[in-house]
Amino acid sequence: MKKFLLFAAFLCGVYIFSTQKTFSQTAAAPLPLTQLQQQFVDLGFGMFIHYNIPTYMNDDWADPEASPAIFNPKKLNTDQWAKAAKSANMSYGCLTTKHHSGFAIWDTKTTSYNVMNSPLKRDVVKEYVASFRKAGLKVMLYYSILDTHHKLRPGQIKPAHIKMVKAQLTELLSNYGEISALIIDGWDAPWSRISYDDVPFEEIYSLIKSIQPNCLVMDLNAAKYPTEALFYTDIKSYEQGAGQHISKESNKLPALACLPLQANWFWKTSFTTTPVKSPEKMVNENALPYNQVFCNFILNVAPNRDGMIDDNALQALSEMGKLYKPAASLPKFPAADAPVVSSNLAKRKPANASWSWDMSIMDFANDDDFGSNWTSHPTVKNPWFEVDLAKEEGFNMVVITQEKANTISYTLEYFANNTWHPLTDSSSSARILIHRFKRVWGEKVRIKYNSFSSTASISEFGIYNERK
CATH class of the missing domain: 2.60.120.260 (Galactose-binding domain-like)
Known part of the structure; x- marks a missing residue:
């Protein structure tokens, strides 16, 4: 652990400066946040892809000391993922680059706990973004602040951890082209207990916008904050499986609602024989009505241990494509205040x-x-x-x-x-x-x-x- 912290402190400051220039030379001109939010809402329907080291375990939260040797897909095919998303008339994908146990599935220079030290030795993020762009789909990424392998958890956070987070996000935003949005997790949640002060939200938010100003920052924080304003996110997020449900009657903010197609977020051995959720319900009770209230619906589809999407999930996605037809235009959300992203100076003061x-x-x-x-x-x-x-x-x-x-x-x-x-x-x-x-x-x-x-x-x- 001490070796990691010393290495991170040396590496991250240099790395952020050297990689930050890579994307900025070709980045699109900054657009108004309200325009980016409406563009996201207009995307309508997308594919969440939970694929990481928990795929190879029985729990969605993996052992933080799980060996990279278990990450060993034999048929990894991100083109199949993109084709499956297209079959459902989805418009984008979002891949779990790093989940709560800290395993990175890209060629990172910040830690040895990554896919290049697994039997696969291939940059999964690179392959994913190439496949989805080739299919005409937008690209988004998921990233967890909570990182149990590197001891980035409550009461143990050091400056080197924050430097690591900044360096990893800099890699993801500098080396993989245009990223439409980052979905960030494991931050300011009751179960992670890592506050926006422990890992300073405004610093991370500003870093993301400095590299890719048109990248939306979406933190899964709907459970704590009121539904009438954007606190610490550009898009209001609702994880329905955690009991967070958007109001179809009163929502006025650009929003995201998510569900897994199966019982879990990451693949389980039971998935091949267990029925998936109803395609009709996913479309007619989620995607279509949510789109009418300024909400984008993202459905998780978990690739298996070979790196492929199972046949029953492929069939369900194809059926969704017959039911979900992208609208020519969707309602425009009302004018909203800019997100609150700074630390609250008044918190717990007299x-x-x-x-x-x-x-x-x-x-x-x-x-x-x-x-x-x-x-x-x-x-x-x-x-x-x-x-x-x-x-x-x-x-x-x-x-x-x-x-x-x-x-x-x-x-x-x-x-x-x-x-x-x-x-x-x-x-x-x-x-x-x-x-x-x-x-x-x-x-x-x-x-x-x-x-x-x-x-x-x-x-x-x-x-x-x-x-x-």
């Missing part, structure tokens, strides 16, 4: 407020938990809530997530040089209040309610210093 219910005191409004709330006592006519940053900080955005939508008139202020200064006087009936402004410096920030239709209640109060 808070104060006017009188509240004893079980809903001020601490609940900045505890990094959208399920808890500060709630004003209903007798208070002009409630207020404030966060003390403990020192003077620069910031240029405030995001207030209310417990529920509330028609309110309010004033935002910041405290500096022993005086409260106005940020804005506003009114809104939205649940989430997002304010961006020219950077100011202050020690405290507060909201004062001038009027409200229901009792003031805040789930999370966020203060951010966005990179510009």
